[in-house]
Amino acid sequence: MTAATGAAGGPLQFARNERRRFYEELSEFLRIPSVSAKSEHDPDTARAARWLRDHMAAAGLEAEVLPTAGHPVALGEWRGAGPDAPTLLVYGHYDVQPPEPLDLWDSPPFEPSVRDGRLYARGAADDKGQLFMHVKALESHLAARGSLPVNVVVLAEGEEEIGSPNLLPFVKQHRERLEAGTVVISDSAMFAPGQPSLLYSLRGLAYFELHASGPATDLHSGAYGGAVRNPANALAALLAGLQEADGRIAVPGFYDDVEEPDPEALARVRALPFDEEAFAQEVGVATLAGGEKGRSPLERLWARPSCDINGMASGYAGEGAKTVLPARAMAKVSFRLVPNQTPERVRTLVERHVRNNAPEGVEVRVAALHGARPWRAKLEGEVFEAAARALEASFGRRPVLAGEGGTIPIVVELEELLQADTLLMGFALPGANMHAPNEWLATDCFERGLDALVRLYDEL
Ligand code: BES
Numbered sequence: 001m002t003a004a005t006g007a008a009g010g011p012l013q014f015a016r017n018e019r020r021r022f023y024e025e026l027s028e029f030l031r032i033p034s035v036s037a038k039s040e041h042d043p044d045t046a047r048a049a050r051w052l053r054d055h056m057a058a059a060g061l062e063a064e065v066l067p068t069a070g071h072p073v074a075l076g077e078w079r080g081a082g083p084d085a086p087t088l089l090v091y092g093h094y095d096v097q098p099p100e101p102l103d104l105w106d107s108p109p110f111e112p113s114v115r116d117g118r119l120y121a122r123g124a125a126d127d128k129g130q131l132f133m134h135v136k137a138l139e140s141h142l143a144a145r146g147s148l149p150v151n152v153v154v155l156a157e158g159e160e161e162i163g164s165p166n167l168l169p170f171v172k173q174h175r176e177r178l179e180a181g182t183v184v185i186s187d188s189a190m191f192a193p194g195q196p197s198l199l200y201s202l203r204g205l206a207y208f209e210l211h212a213s214g215p216a217t218d219l220h221s222g223a224y225g226g227a228v229r230n231p232a233n234a235l236a237a238l239l240a241g242l243q244e245a246d247g248r249i250a251v252p253g254f255y256d257d258v259e260e261p262d263p264e265a266l267a268r269v270r271a272l273p274f275d276e277e278a279f280a281q282e283v284g285v286a287t288l289a290g291g292e293k294g295r296s297p298l299e300r301l302w303a304r305p306s307c308d309i310n311g312m313a314s315g316y317a318g319e320g321a322k323t324v325l326p327a328r329a330m331a332k333v334s335f336r337l338v339p340n341q342t343p344e345r346v347r348t349l350v351e352r353h354v355r356n357n358a359p360e361g362v363e364v365r366v367a368a369l370h371g372a373r374p375w376r377a378k379l380e381g382e383v384f385e386a387a388a389r390a391l392e393a394s395f396g397r398r399p400v401l402a403g404e405g406g407t408i409p410i411v412v413e414l415e416e417l418l419q420a421d422t423l424l425m426g427f428a429l430p431g432a433n434m435h436a437p438n439e440w441l442a443t444d445c446f447e448r449g450l451d452a453l454v455r456l457y458d459e460l
Pocket residue numbers: 126127160161162163164187188189205370372404406407408409434
């Protein structure tokens with residue numbers, strides 16, 4: 001006899017009873033500064049992988065750390081349901097974004113702190129906290145019943161925040177071990193507080209560096225300005241030329257592959273309760289003036305491409321004035337993509353555009369950093385329904401179907417390689433400060449989300 005999910009001695013009860021310990025363990029995980037972008041943190045990133053392995057092993061999974069050409073993968077497996085039972089693949093990432101600027105944190109990024117119902121730490125929401133919830137859901141089932149209704153593989157990578165450059169070869173190499181009918185990912189947000197969501201789309205990404213170089217060395221801007229072309233001016237002109245006044249991207253051919261959102265998806269978006277003013281206020285701007293005119297903010301965020309400068313560097317930016325004509329200028333520029341755009345095609349178009357528009361007297365070079373294809377859910381069947389029931393039982397509200405403007409690079413490739421469908425159910429909240437100072441995860445979402453993940457296994 002196995003205990004029912006919600007019964008005394010069942011997995012739900014176990015998860016509730018062990019909550020304090022779960023928070024302590026999550027804090028331990030969050031204390032490891034597994035910043036994948038910085039090589040000085042490589043030992044920490046490796047430590048986080050081992051922590052996760054040990055933790056999955058303690059939860060009752062077979063677990064190991066496997067190498068890649070970059071940061072390692074922590075893999076957990078439970079195959080007790082037998083070869084004929086379906087397999088679920090849980091994907092997440094244990095790496096985090098750099099915490100800087102440190103002075104903007106109210107408590108240190110790697111010293112987790114609970115305030116006002118929020119657990120603050122780098123990675124609390126993206127994605128350590130959410131990945132941890134999955135491990136705890138598995139532990140709760142295995143502890144309460146000794147078994148799960150399906151086989152489970154947990155694939156936790158350490159390079160998501162740098163574009164997952166080595167995960168595809170890993171997945172290809174270990175394809176048989178990763179074989180699964182469904183991929184489940186919690187690395188996103190709910191639509192609103194109290195309102196769980198299932199995602200039906202993610203945008204893709206094409207990320208570049210633009211380098212403009214001019215004179216052999218920095219020059220006196222009086223002695224040379226007006227005769228020598230300034231690379232910063234030139235780059236600024238190029239950057240300004242990437243967008244039209246109406247917000248459309250000005251790179252010729254850019255929209256050729258952009259599919260108009262289908263009417264059904266648009267109607268679904270319009271039916272969502274979205275308060276544009278509150279959203280603007282939350283991020284501290286007067287109006288939502290980015291992107292294309294004539295389309296709603298959610299449509300612009302979820303179903304239309306965008307172009308953003310992520311960083312710029314050139315010349316003198318210190319205190320006071322320095323009259324200088326810089327020898328070089330650099331900008332980081334990213335494009336978010338929608339079906340049927342590909343990062344490769346966008347790269348070709350951007351390179352051509354820059355070549356055709358580079359002002360005389362400077363040399364402009366485009367370096368492609370990472371890319372990812374956009375994703376759309378194929379899934380509206382049984383698994384979707386199971387997840388919806390689990391979320392409804394835990395949050396007291398049926399989930400809404402929502403899109404997402406961010407990117408999870410491996411999703412499309414995992415689906416293609418494994419011939420699987422993906423379920424994206426996230427438990428962060430809007431405003432969770434992913435990638436920003438004071439990242440947080442609501443304790444209520446952690447608890448209800450964990451509850452939902454425990455239920456998911458019984459609903460499947
Ligand atoms: N978890 C995010 C993606 C995300 C963000 C989903 C917000 C839902 C809401 C993920 O860790 C991420 O930051 N992805 C990067 C991808 C990039 C580094 C290749 C992104 O979207 O910028």
